[in-house]
Every structure is written in structure tokens, then in C-alpha cells.
Amino acid sequence: MQRIHWFSTLLLGFAAASSAQQAAQPAPAEAAPLSAPVGTDPVVTQPAAAVEAVTNVVDRAADAAEPAAPAEAAEAPGQAPVQAVVPGTPAAATAAVAGSTAPREGKIPALDSRLFPRYDSLQPKVAFWTKVFGQYSENQSAIHSSTYPNKVFEVLDFRADAMRLDKLALARLKNDEETRAKARYNRLLEEVDRLRDSPQQLNEEQRRVWQLYADVPGERRFRDAVGTLRAQRGLKERTALALETSGKYMPAMESIFRSYGLPVQLTRLPLVESSFNVEAYSKVGAAGLWQFMPSSAKIYMRLNEVVDDRRDPWTSTDAAARHLRDDYNALGAWPLALTAYNHGRGGIARGLQKVNGNTLPDLIARYDAKSFGFASQNFYAEFLAASDVEREWKTHFGEQLQRNAPLRYDTVETKHYVPYETLRRLCDADDEVFRKLNPAYRPEVIEGKLYVPPGHVIRIPAGHASAFNVGYAKLGSSERFDSQRSFFLLHKVAKGESLGKIAKQYGTSVASIKSASGLKNDSVRIGQLLKVPPREERRPGPVIVAVGESKPSLTRAETAAVEAERREQARPAARSKPKAPRTHKVRSGQTLSSIAKQYKVSVNSLRDANGIDGSHLAVGQKLRIPAS
Template identity: 35%
Template sequence: MRPESIHARYAWVFPLSLLVLIILNGCAGSGGERDSGGQDTVQIQRDPGGSSTFPVPPEIQDNVDFWRHVYGIWSRGEVAIHDDEHLGVIYEVSRIPGPIQAGYSASQKAWLDSRTGYHASRLKMLEERIRTGQTLTPGDKELLAKFEKDGGVAALYGASDRLRAQRGLRERFRRSVEISGRYEPAFREIMKSHGLPEDLAYIPHVESSYQTNAKSSAGACGVWQFMPATGRSFMTVNDHVDERYDPILSADGAARYLSQAHRRLGSWPLAITSYNHGQGGMAKARSQHGNDIGRIVEHYDGKAFGFASRNYYAEFIAAREVASNAKRYFPEGVNYEAPWAYDRLVLHHSMPAEHVARHYGASASRLADLNLHWRGAVRDGRASLPAGSTVWLPQGSMKRVASQPPPVSVPIMLAREPKVAPKQEKSQTAVAMAKTSPSTARPTPAIRTASSGKKPAPEPRVAANKPKPDTRTAANKPKPTPETRAANKVRYHVVKPQETLYRVALLNGLSVAELRRLNKMSSNDNNIQAGQKLKVGI
């Protein structure tokens, strides 16, 4: 029987001695688990998430199990009082008295203070009895045995100062799993396109519970919780657009960060932990303890390597376990949201968001709801969208509006190959369109109509830099050879600094596989360099 099953059997506080016994017995990993209603819900998996890619060394197994309880077993109306270094030592799991809200009421804080004070007194008394050689009670012996298992007897000393309370997050995590249905398929495709493990898509469960408007007190924003400085290194963050708030765009930034971290640190446990602690901090930890995340968690005492950093990888493993087995952890059902499937434009030139909305028959407020990365000045019309900005449109907007469909038109799911459409001709629509793909479609500046009372702008051009006409006579023009005719049909993309294979593919309406094929790259080759010339069309 596991510790999460106990709350069906206690009133407010479960007896400490029996709780410790249950935890010790539960480590064997046999049998099922029961929720507060007494129903069997979860079969134990002693090594959740263990693999060569995401290993779970013995030193962090209790941490993983603790967070598995927090995410999938303990409700928001329950609180666990535990040791903040040895998470296998849990003193009690109690129901919070009174109405359950986001925070604690004054009376609930007083209650929690009394419970932690009680356990602090017990620990101090036990420590004193051992120091002075006094006889231990049966409860003392059971508690001491737990410390002997997790950290040794020496771990008992100072334990009264390491008390911590953790509320359950089961309801919040269940909602996070539901929202993940909207974004996780795209996140997985993005990770895959960068040659990374797809399961890195579980990180938002730890970072933000998939809350798109999440903002930390330190300034980290969005589903992927990028800080401003880090965000500017991996995406667009300026006065008009902040891509940290766009789940899809920031997922690409996260993939680029994680790829960089893995190249530097050499293992996924360290790269994932660096998402919280930084690459420099984890490089220092690695220099002292190697790539073993268990040794680092147990022994590294670097600056700022506190509770959050020590537990970050364990939280990821636990979130991966619970989210990938949602039916077992949430037998009441999970209503996954529909996958993200919207048309994407990338603007060739700056223009007001209202122009885009008017052209595609959508309200400005509807576009603002879809484009979470637009900042206030863009949303209320005080500033135009900068060139290169992404615009998400209701699915099918391109086909409904364009007089000729763009060369490529597919939804956000990257697994599908792009469709080939007829050659685009001049359009008299308010916005001339360029290529569109899961992440790119670029309209040129809008034409102001006569009804606006302003002078119409020149007819938009599909290409920003249209070549000048050749004024030489036909007699003087060199006759094209088969080689030059073939060369003229080939389109190339010159790689810009920090561009990835995935980004180049999207900008040119290709899948990553097709881009690799055109350039005779292997299926696992993701290495490109600034200035490199890639073939993107024939």
C-alpha cells in the first residue's frame, strides 16, 4: 500500500508511526493504490520514466515518487509535511481544514504552523534522545529507521530546520493535461525536427501547468517560462512582439535552448536541470560530480542550487509519468482540448493588425485572442506589427480569401508533407500573399481602399526585391544553356545567424525531411551554419 492511499483512513492527521510503516512497506512497489473514495486507481511503477535517455538513479527515486504523488495523487485540499532534502521522509499528509482556495486563509496558516511546530518539536526531542543515549519509543525507532534508509542517521541532525509543506496539485495537473492536448502534438513535432527527444514536450507541465498567461515574480513568462534575456537569445522579444507568450513559437525557442544545453552538458538530466538552474551552474556541478544527476542532487551545494533546482529533473520525470498515464491517475476522465490547427502568416512588411483582420474577415479581437505574443500597442492599434511577425489566423482563412492559393498550405501539424498548389499570379486583394506553411505565410502591405478617404497605395508585390527588367535586345542576350535553365529554377536560402534547420524549412514551406532530401543530408543531420546556402526548391 502506498502513502497516497492513507487519506481514505484518517481524519485530519494520520499517526506518524503508521505512516512511516506504510511508506516503508510501500517501497516494495506491490499492489494497487486507492484514492480518497477507496477505489483502486493506480498500479505502481517503481521506476517511472526510467530509461537510458532519462535515467532515474537511486538517489532521486524518492524525489520522483514524491512529485508523482503531488501531481497525480494528492488533491489541492491536502498538504504533505516533509523533509526538504530527503523527500522520502514524510511526517504527515493531512486535509486542510475549512474552505479550499488558491492560498491559505489566516486560520489555515495558523493550523499549518501548529502542525509543523509539532513535528519540529518531535525531531528536536528525538535528536536529543539519541545524543544523550536515552531510550527511544517505538515511534522514535520507526522514524529513525526512515532516516537511516534515506540519508543515514546523520540526516536526522538539523531535520527540525528542514520542514517543508507541499500542497497537492492533482486538480491543477489534470487541467494541465487537458490543455496539453492543444499544444503537445506541435511541441513533439518541433522537438523531433531539432533531433531532440519528443518527451521534452512534458516540460510545460512543470514550468507553468500549461497556463499561457503564466508570469513568475522573477519575470519568466508564458507556457515555457522564458526570462526576458534568455527569450531574446532564442526568439523575438521587443516592444511590439513577445514570442515568449506564444506556446508554439516559444516551443521552438525551448528546443533550441535544450539542444544547446545538451551539447554543452552532455546529458539530458543536466540539460533539463539547466532549464531551471542555468547552463553555467550545471557546468560547474558537472565539473565537481560528473554527469551523474543523482550525485549532483545529493552532494552539489552550489550557489542558488536550492530546493527548486535539486528537484527539477525529478519533477520532469514525475510529470512525464503522470501525463503519459493520465487514464490511470485520473480515472474520472480527461477531456483533452483539440490540437492547435490554425493558418500561420509571417509578414513581409510592417502593417497594422487591423488590416490583416479586415482582409481575412476576422475581428481584431479574435486575432488578438489567437496571437498571444502581440503586445498592447499592437493590440490596440497604436503600433503596427513589425516585418517578420507571425500572425495566427482561423483555420482555412487562406483558402477562403486568396484569389489563388499559396504554393504551400497545410495546418500546424508538421507530419504532413506540403501540398503543391498552382503558380501564384497577381492579386487585386487587399493583401498580396507569399508562401504559407505550418509557420509561414507572408502578406505584403495592405492597400488602402478609396472608401478609406486616403490615397490608394501602389499595387502590392509578391517579392520584396523584384528584379529590374533586362533592357538588352533579344539579339544581344545570351542563349540559355540547359545548365543555366536548370540553375534558374533552383531556389536557395542563405542561412542567417541562429537559424535552425527547422526554421529554414518553415520559412520556405517545406518539411524538415524534404529540406534534408533536397540538400542530400542524412536523416539525423541537423547541423547548418550561418552563411550556408541551402537548396529550398526546384
């Protein structure tokens, strides 16, 4: 391991003001674009190098907070089996690119200082994170202060070690050296604190530490710094790869944000959150480009046994736009809204109230809550720095960097319950291509244990919509169905759990769990295995239909359902006597399907009402008929 001694960074404390002043200058009007290949392939695969999920800061998990529910409840459209085909065209795709700030336009957007102010107090942090994103290698670790991130004691250099060691050995070496370095500088800080009134007695190393904190007021500055050191590994390689990968999605992302009247610069937030790694999954459970936590994902998108929309770049971008819009509407400023994306809307509001402030610097300077830690305090500075690095990409990465061509596709919508493999076959795409265009589906769907439900928008390679529709129309009863496959999750009852608590956890009802599990009453025992049926699908917001669209929209089925629901809510409630439960005695030759059709109910609801797992019926058996 080579060491870049902090003697070279000694002047950083004195130069911070100068660096901050330079960073605060507006970007040149003619910002250099990322060069992009001219490609027409419907799908551009990622570079061969795999990108691991990125946690930009060591204590991100400790600072994670659940976002509060938005002020406006999301609508839950229905799922009538209507098909809509919105084929993308080269012209539409070109329009999407032309309307974006992708490389082909020749410019990368500069941050509007009126919307995204560069507070003087944050400039040292921005300067530090600019180095993390654009200068420090992933095999370099900056040992620095968490209170004053720009105060870098030493940069540990493992680039030579990375050439000779395997990943496991390299990881161990990094961890060991980082631990030793932090311990060493903590001792130096303690020594300097003891000698702070006798600077003439300081040796060379101690004097450097003393000089590093020369601009920090207070007698306790060295003592307070002990234990605040952390190691930040560089992200230069990941950022370069992120800029290349972002070309696949950026035109559509910018179009989505414009459709909500939001600044397109916000689309650069995934540079901080995930390095544009679609597969990113954090140790605290956040997933996808936008690193949605499950709690906030359930507000803005689908998250159930069939799909995890967090993994869909297009759908999650629409959700992120609405999330950020709600944060901004609640807090009134983009620095606060962006910080709320990391810390939680309610937490930011409470913090401002507690410190009687109204800006992010007020919060950082005076809010001492343990939850508002390093990650939250640095999140906005990271966003500014990542945006600066993208705009000055030639300086950091050289002219050889190329952004991938945008993905182009057509869209179709399912009318029935259809196997995933059938949909893939109909669009004549190999498995990798189909998964990249439809990445939200759970393994249970991909493996055929569950069907793709009606009303799902499916992306297929550009130009294949007509052939898909012809093939779909010819599907027989063995490949399209009127109900979902029987599928249950197994839940082992833990101490303190009740049926009501378990039902709430899985987003289902007590009655459905009792029916699926054959329970006669509401009592459960510790260790008991319960069958939990899949939840009803609810779509919290708009569905992205095509890259070329100027504005996201609901599917026709959902639009009709929303209108029907609004009409129903507007209609005065009629007083009527509750209907008596219906029963049916099974006759010879009858099936679940024929009985469900007779009473105009679904096969699944009939199964649930009677606790039937399969399809076998006995002549004379009495069935409860659920309300239609």
C-alpha cells in the same frame, strides 16, 4: 481542516525502496491513451476554470539561475517586406496529428531509460513527486523533508475548508497551518535528537519521527533535519487540466522536437514548468508554457516592444527545443540538460567540475552550492514523475479526462507596418480567437500604439488565407505603412547610470537615445527623463510557419537576408574613405516622407538623425541625412 495523520505514512520510509522498485519498472507496451473529442473547430477555447501560474516549489525563486549563452550565436535575419502564405489544410493538420503521440494515436510515449535513466538514488524523489502531480489535491499540503522529499510527516487537508471559505481566507488558513505544522515537527525532531540514545523513552509521536529517519545514517540525522521541513501543495487538479489543454499544442510541439532530432518526451516538460498554462508568469519573471527568463529568451526568440515570444506556445516551443539541444550538446546527458534548463548551463558545468563528477547523482550528492537548491535538485525527478502520471492518467484521473483537439490555422506574412486590428478584421476572427492564435503581441500593439512590422508570420483561422490575401491587397495607405509609429519608452535616470549603460539595458544605441531625447552631449543627471526608441527587431531563430510542416523554417524575407549577410561577410572588406555627412535644406512643399524617398532612407532613421518627434518641417530647415 482535516488532518491525514502521518501514522498512515509512517511506513513510507520502509516502503520507499519497494515503491522505487515499482516506479523503475518499464511502462506496459499498451499504455492507455487519453480520450479526445473529434473536433474540427479552428480554435478550441480553454476550459472555463482559470489556471493560475504555478510555482511547484516554495523556493524556486531562490534557486533560479540565468542560463549561459549558447556556444553558437543565433543568426539575426533581416526583414525585407516579402509576403509568404503557407495555408494549412485539413490534410496537413491530420498529418501533424498522425505523426504525433497524441491520444488519437492510442499511445503515450514511455520514457526511454537509455536517454532518461532512473537512478536508484532518485527513486524516492520520483515517488514523492508522482503523488504531488497525481494524488495530492491543490487543497492538500504535504509537510515533508526538503533533503529527503519522500519523508512526509503529515498531509494537511483543506478540501472541506475550500468549500466554505473564500480564496483569501483559505490562503491565510493554509499558510498559518503549514507554519504551525513545520514548527511542531521541528520541535519533535529536536526532542528525538536529545533522546536518540534512549529510544525506550520516546513517546508515540517521537517514535514515529524516529522510525521515519531510521534509514538515514549518522548521529546528527535528527539535528540536521531541523529547519529543513517545507510544505508542498498538491497539483492533481492542475495536472489534469494541463493534460486536457496540452492537446491543443502537443502535435505541433512533438513535430518541432522531431525536426531537431530531439526525443519527443521532452515536450512534457511544460507539465512541470507551467502546467500548460499559456498565461503563466512566475514571481521571478519567467513566462509562458516553457517559463523562459528574459535573459535566455533574448537568445532564442524575440522579446521587444512589439512582441514577447515567450507567450506564443509554438514559437516558444521552437526556442525551447533549441535551448535544450544546446544544453545537451554542452553537457552530454539529458538528466544534466534538463537540470540545466532550470539551473543554468554554466552552473551545471561548474558544479560537475567542482565535484569531479559526470552524472546528475554526483552533482546532487556532492555539490553544496547555495544556488543549487531544492528546485534544481528535484527538477529531473519532477520531469520523470510528471511523465509517469501522464502515461498512467486513468489511474490518477479516471477515464472521463479528455484532451482538447489540436488548434488548426493558416499562416500569412505581413509586407508592411499594419495595425493589429486591421489584421484581425482581414481574417474575420473575433478578438479572443485572434489573440489565442497570436498571443505574443504586446498591449501597445493590440491597442494600436504600435504597428505589426513587416515579415511577421500571422496565424489565422484555417481556411481564411485566400480571403485574407485578397483583403490585404486592397488595403489603402491609411492601413498599411512604410514605417513604425513614433513610440518611446520613458526612462528615469537612476544613480550610477550612464547613457551607455541605459542603451545596453534597452538594446539600443547611445546615439538614438541622444537623438530622441534632444541631448547635445553624453552627460545625464539623476532623475532626468529620457526617451528610449524601440529596438531594431531581430529574430534569433526559426519561425514556425504551419502545424503541418515537417520542419520549422525561416520566412522568405529572412532567408534572403541571411544569405545576403553571409555573402557580405565572405566578401573581402574594401578600403575606402569615409563618406562626408550629407545635409538637406527643406524646400516648400517637402515632407519627411518625400525627403526620405529622395535619399533612399527610412522616415524613422531621418527622424532619429534629427531628433524629430512628429512630422512638421520648416522651410529652410537643415536636415542630417543618415547613411542609407
